[in-house]
Amino acid sequence: MNKTRLKFLIAGLGSIGRRHLNNLLALGQEDIILYRTGLGSLGDLDRNFPVFHDLSAAMGQNPDAVIISNPTALHMPVAEAAARSNAHIFLEKPISHTFDSLQGIEAVMGASSSLVFVAYQFRFNVGLRKIEEILKIGSLGKPVSFISRWGEYLPNWHPWEDYRGSYAARSTMGGGVVLTLSHPIDYLRWFFGDVAHLTAETGNRSALELSCEDYADAYLSFQSGVEGELHLDYNSKPKVHDLRITCMSGEIFWDYDSNKVKVEAVNGGTQEFFPPPGYERNHMYLDEMAHFIAVCEKKEQPLCTFRDGKQALNVALGILQSGRYHDQVIFED
Numbered sequence: 001m002n003k004t005r006l007k008f009l010i011a012g013l014g015s016i017g018r019r020h021l022n023n024l025l026a027l028g029q030e031d032i033i034l035y036r037t038g039l040g041s042l043g044d045l046d047r048n049f050p051v052f053h054d055l056s057a058a059m060g061q062n063p064d065a066v067i068i069s070n071p072t073a074l075h076m077p078v079a080e081a082a083a084r085s086n087a088h089i090f091l092e093k094p095i096s097h098t099f100d101s102l103q104g105i106e107a108v109m110g111a112s113s114s115l116v117f118v119a120y121q122f123r124f125n126v127g128l129r130k131i132e133e134i135l136k137i138g139s140l141g142k143p144v145s146f147i148s149r150w151g152e153y154l155p156n157w158h159p160w161e162d163y164r165g166s167y168a169a170r171s172t173m174g175g176g177v178v179l180t181l182s183h184p185i186d187y188l189r190w191f192f193g194d195v196a197h198l199t200a201e202t203g204n205r206s207a208l209e210l211s212c213e214d215y216a217d218a219y220l221s222f223q224s225g226v227e228g229e230l231h232l233d234y235n236s237k238p239k240v241h242d243l244r245i246t247c248m249s250g251e252i253f254w255d256y257d258s259n260k261v262k263v264e265a266v267n268g269g270t271q272e273f274f275p276p277p278g279y280e281r282n283h284m285y286l287d288e289m290a291h292f293i294a295v296c297e298k299k300e301q302p303l304c305t306f307r308d309g310k311q312a313l314n315v316a317l318g319i320l321q322s323g324r325y326h327d328q329v330i331f332e333d
Contacts, residue, residue: 007063007064008032009032009033009059009061010032010033010067011058012092013069016092020285021049024289032049036051055078055081056081059085068090068091071173071174072092072174074173076101079116083112083114084108086114088114088292089114089116093120094179094182094312096313098317102313115296116306118302118305118309120183120186120308121183122186123288124285126259127261127275128190128254131191132190143224144227144246144247144248145226146228146245146246148228148243149230149231149242149243150184150232150240151232151240152236154166154168154235168180169208169211172211176214177234178316178320179316184232184243185315186308188228189308189311192226194223195220195315195331196221198218198319198329200216201216201217201218202215202216202217202319202324203215206233206234208234214235215233218230220315241255242254242255250264259275260275315331
């Protein structure tokens with residue numbers, strides 16, 4: 001069977017944009033053009049691709065799909081242009097940095113045939129997919145509570161650049177630990193449904209030179225009745241990323257570095273699940289891109305939808321609001 005030939009436009013060629021470019025090539029997609037503003041460094045590429053500095057000119061090449069991997073605060077103008085052109089959209093997380101910025105694309109989407117996939121790649125993580133399977137089977141009973149932690153030392157994140165100039169360190173670019181490390185918000189929603197209300201503390205506890213918050217501690221209550229703690233920070237050495245879920249009849253524990261899932265039942269039974277041999281971090285990005293290609297080919301529906309992205313943003317902004325004003329944030333149905 002011949003592979004469907006698609007034309008991709010990549011907007012933003014930082015570290016994640018470059019990863020998506022390489023993964024498209026690995027998956028046999030070679031008709032690729034680039035849109036860049038010139039604010040970042042293109043760096044060396046193994047081959048030449050057409051580069052456009054004007055968004056209208058780039059969209060004039062009629063791409064079938066647009067991969068939006070520029071800084072968070074710059075997502076929406078590209079997304080609106082893609083939706084107007086009926087191109088399918090691969091939208092990096094978080095989808096934006098404010099709710100007001102979504103009005104334009106929401107007005108366009110009603111008349112557009114674009115399908116939007118929001119790139120929360122942890123939905124393709126082998127360990128978290130095992131947890132989703134366990135929760136669906138229900139062998140441990142109803143989930144009751146969780147503790148989710150993700151801490152990184154920001155200067156070590158992209159050691160080839162000055163962290164102070166990165167989007168993750170600048171609130172004006174949609175940075176800050178809550179938006180940048182918002183993945184747990186998405187996969188907790190994936191497991192437990194929509195958040196009902198939350199309280200949070202945010203601020204700066206490190207000596208890092210940042211214009212944004214570097215830690216957040218939130219207590220989330222879901223409509224399903226599950227409650228738990230979410231911790232995010234930019235100052236963890238060594239880094240930590242794990243999740244513990246307590247169910248009526250046992251516990252589930254996942255650690256990102258090993259991708260091991262450990263299940264301990266109340267009756268004493270213990271199971272451990274490991275990733276397949278040779279599994280590495282890029283596999284979830286490859287699976288994510290393969291899924292998006294299937295979405296473009298109308299073979300699959302987006303696993304993470306625009307609504308999912310909007311709800312994750314709503315919770316992230318709620319954490320920031322609660323941290324700023326020291327109040328409870330209640331979400332409407």
